[in-house]
Amino acid sequence: MALDLITLRDPRAAAAEAYRTLRTNIQFSSIERKLHTILVTSSVPDEDKSSALANLAVTFAQAEQRVIVLDCDLRRPSLHSLFGVSNERGLSQAMNQNSALPIVKTEIDGLQILPAGETPPSPADLLSSKRLDSVLRDLKQQADIVLIDAPPVLAASDAALLATKVDGVVLVTKAGKTRRDSAREAVALLQRVNAHIVGVILTNAKLERERYARY
Secondary structure, three states: OOOOOHHHHOOOOHHHHHHHHHHHHHHHOOOOOOOOEEEEEEOOOOOOHHHHHHHHHHHHHHOOOOEEEEEOOOOOOOHHHHHOOOOOOOHHHHHHHOOOOOOEEOOOOOEEEEOOOOOOOOHHHHHOOHHHHHHHHHHHHHOOEEEEEOOOOOOOOHHHHHHOOOOEEEEEEEOOOOOHHHHHHHHHHHHHOOOOEEEEEEEOOOHHHOOOEEO
16 A cells, blocks of 8 residues: 655655754754654644654655654544554553553564554543653664654643653644644643754645755
């Protein structure tokens, strides 16, 4: 099944090049330490954060990096659909049952996914647990970069919780959708937990003003 991602479908497109630029910026944004775990979130729902993460993951894999994408949007998981894999088992079951992580290979060389799995009764409690710290340590041993999908910042506390566990955060905004005050509030909430915001992605921008990554 062909994956419907711009970085695969049309790698010469301006959007695909912008994702590659963002990848490079992330790789070299920290002189003191490598950014090993990156959280991708948005301010509100429907800002295309998951597809942005998927495209960014592809560019890392194309650069011969070992990539694992982790779906921590336990409320509305979608990464499994974007990569054409099952969500029958995933992070939630592995954490609740203390079992092996069901990491799945994708069609893309070097890119694996740990789906969300079934929605737990309290996603925030699961994501704030020490078990997730152990999961992240395991994933970092298996990958050069771990990209983590989180719920929107203003929709649930999950993103702020996760932001305290990662090396950097990328905030996704959508042209014609994201309100300026919502973006500012999301940034303020992330800063309140001392999140390291390393970039902003603007999706749905017109080509003449396409600027997906800004630092």
